[in-house]
Amino acid sequence: MRRSPPLKARRRLPASSPAPAISPKVVILGHYSRHGYIAEVLGLPVPGPGESVSARLAPAGPQHAGKPRVELEGRRWVLAKASDPEVAVPKLPEI
Template identity: 40%
Template sequence: MRRDVAAEHLNNRTSNRDAEKTLSAAGEAAIHWLVKDAALPENTVLHLDPATLSQVLAPAEDASARHSQRRINNLFRLVQGRLIDRGAVSAVAMAHDSAKRVRQAREDLLAEGILILGPYENQRRVAAALGLPQPEPGQCISIRVARRRPIEDEGPFAEINGEQWRVAESDDPAEAAPAVR
């Protein structure tokens, strides 16, 4: 028996060969919950549709390609507008340097017009202005952007480096996005 659990909080019978005991009704009543029935963060990778997941994890055609970085780039390229936490990034990267992979993806995807926004004040401001969820520490979100056409565009936009940007539509041509620090 563990010494930090009072004997009256445990059932006396054991049902497994390790002699582990379960909590009694008194033991369950004695629990002081720090957080109870709180929502768990979404497991983004688990909830990807099979076709998208297959594209994210697909092997590179070029054998010299960095597989971890390609998978992370694909994740942010294909899963836009959803918060992605560091656990999902680590699972997709299958490497220990997932933060480095996100920083590299942030640079790699700018040419395609894709921003990767994190928990930093300016990046959260851009996410909010674009109508996206604001990343908390350990989270980021990607989105493809296009320059705002003031006469035509009435939706949300963010000012980045003196220019106005909006969430790109599927028929918008890809254009290099500005870096958001």
């Protein structure tokens, strides 16, 4: 889990620069109300205006008993443990 710096503190790239690669194995939760709900349920800091929080998720399984979980794209997800394999994460709701 990593909390991103406020937008003002991030380095800006020229519009003609290619977008930096974002790992399909990490979710980035922003200031959307639904993202705040997901962060809160998973026990992450809730992003404020201009903030984001990133985390690696894993499909919920028996080894995650008792861990908080959210349902995304019809599947239950938990914060990944170091021992969980890296998997592509679901698309997050925008609102």
